[in-house]
Amino acid sequence: MAYFLAVGRSRKQSGQTILAKDTSRSVVKRGRKSLAAQRRFRAARPKGYRWLSVGIIAVLVTGLWAAIVARVGWRSGSGGAIEDGSVSNIASAFAPTIANAANLPHPAPEGMVWIPGGEFSMGSTAETESLCGMPGLTRDALPVHRVYVDGFWMDATEVTNEQFAKFIKATGYITIAERTPTQEEFPTAPPENLVAGSTVFTPTPGPVPLNNFYQWWRYEKGANWRHPEGPGSDLQGRDNHPVVHVAYDDAVAYAKWAGKRLPTEAEWEFASRGGKAGWVYAWGNELNPSGGFMANTYQGKFPIKDEGADGFAGIAPVAKFPANSYGLHDMSGNVWEWCSDWYRPDYYAELARAGTVARNPGGPAIPFDPGEPTEKKRVHRGGSFLCTDQYCTRYMVGTRGKGEVSTGSNHLGFRCVREAKPVETRKN
Numbered sequence: 001m002a003y004f005l006a007v008g009r010s011r012k013q014s015g016q017t018i019l020a021k022d023t024s025r026s027v028v029k030r031g032r033k034s035l036a037a038q039r040r041f042r043a044a045r046p047k048g049y050r051w052l053s054v055g056i057i058a059v060l061v062t063g064l065w066a067a068i069v070a071r072v073g074w075r076s077g078s079g080g081a082i083e084d085g086s087v088s089n090i091a092s093a094f095a096p097t098i099a100n101a102a103n104l105p106h107p108a109p110e111g112m113v114w115i116p117g118g119e120f121s122m123g124s125t126a127e128t129e130s131l132c133g134m135p136g137l138t139r140d141a142l143p144v145h146r147v148y149v150d151g152f153w154m155d156a157t158e159v160t161n162e163q164f165a166k167f168i169k170a171t172g173y174i175t176i177a178e179r180t181p182t183q184e185e186f187p188t189a190p191p192e193n194l195v196a197g198s199t200v201f202t203p204t205p206g207p208v209p210l211n212n213f214y215q216w217w218r219y220e221k222g223a224n225w226r227h228p229e230g231p232g233s234d235l236q237g238r239d240n241h242p243v244v245h246v247a248y249d250d251a252v253a254y255a256k257w258a259g260k261r262l263p264t265e266a267e268w269e270f271a272s273r274g275g276k277a278g279w280v281y282a283w284g285n286e287l288n289p290s291g292g293f294m295a296n297t298y299q300g301k302f303p304i305k306d307e308g309a310d311g312f313a314g315i316a317p318v319a320k321f322p323a324n325s326y327g328l329h330d331m332s333g334n335v336w337e338w339c340s341d342w343y344r345p346d347y348y349a350e351l352a353r354a355g356t357v358a359r360n361p362g363g364p365a366i367p368f369d370p371g372e373p374t375e376k377k378r379v380h381r382g383g384s385f386l387c388t389d390q391y392c393t394r395y396m397v398g399t400r401g402k403g404e405v406s407t408g409s410n411h412l413g414f415r416c417v418r419e420a421k422p423v424e425t426r427k428n
Contacts, residue, residue: 093144094121094278100151105420109153112418113327115271117151119357121278122269123348124398137393140345141400145352147266148359154263154271155415157318157329158242158337159254161235164225167254176247177224177408198223198245199409200230201386204303210391216303217409228315228410240317242335242413248378248405251338251414260416262340265379265400266361267417272332272382272397274325282324282331282397295321295333297395298388306385315385315411331382332395335413336403339379342367343402369402377402384411 099118108114124141167173177198183191200220208215222231225245228238235241246254255261263271272282279285283294293310300307306314310321319329341347341363351358367376380401383394394401403412 093125095146097121097273097275097277099275103151105151105153109418111156112153113156115152115154115267115326115417117149117270119146119148120270120273121145122147122266122398124396137396137399141348141398143348143352144398145348146357147270147351147361148357149264149267149270150360151420152263152267153418153420154267154326154328155260155417156323156327158335158413158415159251160240160318161225161243162239164243164246164254165235165239167257171253171257173250173253173257175225175245175250175408176406177245178226195221196224197221197230199407200228201303201410203305206304207301208303210302223410238317241315242318242330244315244335244410244413245408246338246413247408248338248403250408254414255416258416260418262338262414263417264360264362265339265341265381266358268337268339268381269397271326271328272324274328276325280396280398283322293321295330295383295395296385297333297383298386302386302388302390312385332397333383333387334385335382335411336380336384336401337382338403338412338414339363339381341379343377343379343400344368345370372404375404377404380412386411 097118097120100116102114102116104114121144123144124138125144126138126142178196180196181189181194183189183194186194197220199217200223202216202218204216220230223229223245225243226235227233228235228244251262273279274282281287281294283289288294296310296312296316298306299309308314312320316330316334318334321330321333323329324331341361342365344350344364344367346368347364350364351361363379367378369375369377380403383392383396383399383401387393387395393399
């Protein structure tokens with residue numbers, strides 16, 4: 001993980017900018033490779049501020065900060081609907097989904113639903129750019145390409161606090177956000193920064209330019225899955241909320257304990273689409289059909305106040321919104337979800353160049369984010385309760401997010417899948 005300084009800012013020391021939550025884990029790469037070494041702080045290169053790329057950066061597109069400011073609010077009030085002509089253009093990029101025969105395996109694992117698999121069109125189109133104040137939304141989700149996935153079981157909801165607590169009780173596992181870094185691991189970090197914690201969204205008191213996410217994210221000492229907003233918070237009344245502050249290795253550890261695994265990005269999108277081809281959202285082409293809310297997203301002026309018009313200001317308990325046609329809840333909004341694929345913005349283009357249907361793709365062999373080329377990132381999917389048309393509309397089914405593997409936050413969780421026939425641990 002990577003972190004802000006304990007005081008929430010960066011500072012110079014010994015000619016270097018020390019960041020206490022920075023996702024660039026170069027110090028880890030130069031040091032021990034063990035899981036314990038994949039934690040908090042790092043010494044950044046002596047070039048001023050080193051932008052933080054936490055799980056929250058899944059809502060950002062690198063290098064477009066200034067353009068975001070210029071374009072925020074340009075389609076305010078549209079309600080997430082698309083003009084009829086644009087719907088036609090989007091639909092034309094998607095061939096029909098060809099689902100496999102149902103052949104439902106039995107018995108059904110508790111809390112999971114059967115996803116039949118099949119061949120479908122995966123990705124997004126440039127037309128959906130009009131639904132967001134942030135340019136470049138679909139750049140890494142192009143082009144639309146054909147993919148086949150086998151059938152699998154998938155958790156009907158995101159993993160909850162109650163479920164995760166059972167795993168912790170049974171195994172004694174300590175999440176990355178709960179582990180205290182050491183001076184040995186990070187010799188250039190000030191001793192006062194060697195504290196466990198995680199990143200927490202913090203509303204601003206008034207309007208701010210949307211080109212500096214430090215303004216609404218803070219590093220909170222003691223924040224972790226047990227204390228979502230920090231030491232003063234707990235899980236009372238939140239058993240059925242999705243677990244958050246979960247790094248990639250934490251999610252993998254839970255999945256293995258449960259006899260499951262994390263979904264590939266292709267599996268996740270096939271499941272989210274629910275057998276439908278080319279829909280912008282998991283439920284259709286209108287964000288709020290008939291004025292109703294279909295997902296937990298952000299209403300109000302970002303990042304000042306989530307007005308909670310959808311019934312929830314912040315994270316919602318799981319399954320409070322309608323399921324898609326496969327019986328899956330919260331595939332859009334609420335919290336981001338880890339996928340097993342490494343992230344590369346050019347991966348879809350690579351698959352499309354092959355000119356064939358990609359069968360059970362598991363992601364690229366090597367991760368790469370041009371904005372932070374030294375960082376190892378995995379794919380996030382689904383968006384979160386912080387997604388809004390003013391800044392990020394990645395609750396749209398074909399869009400992608402990304403996150404550094406050792407980084408969690410209070411809007412990032414996961415769900416698991418299980419194959420019809422158990423197999424050994426997958427690649428990546």
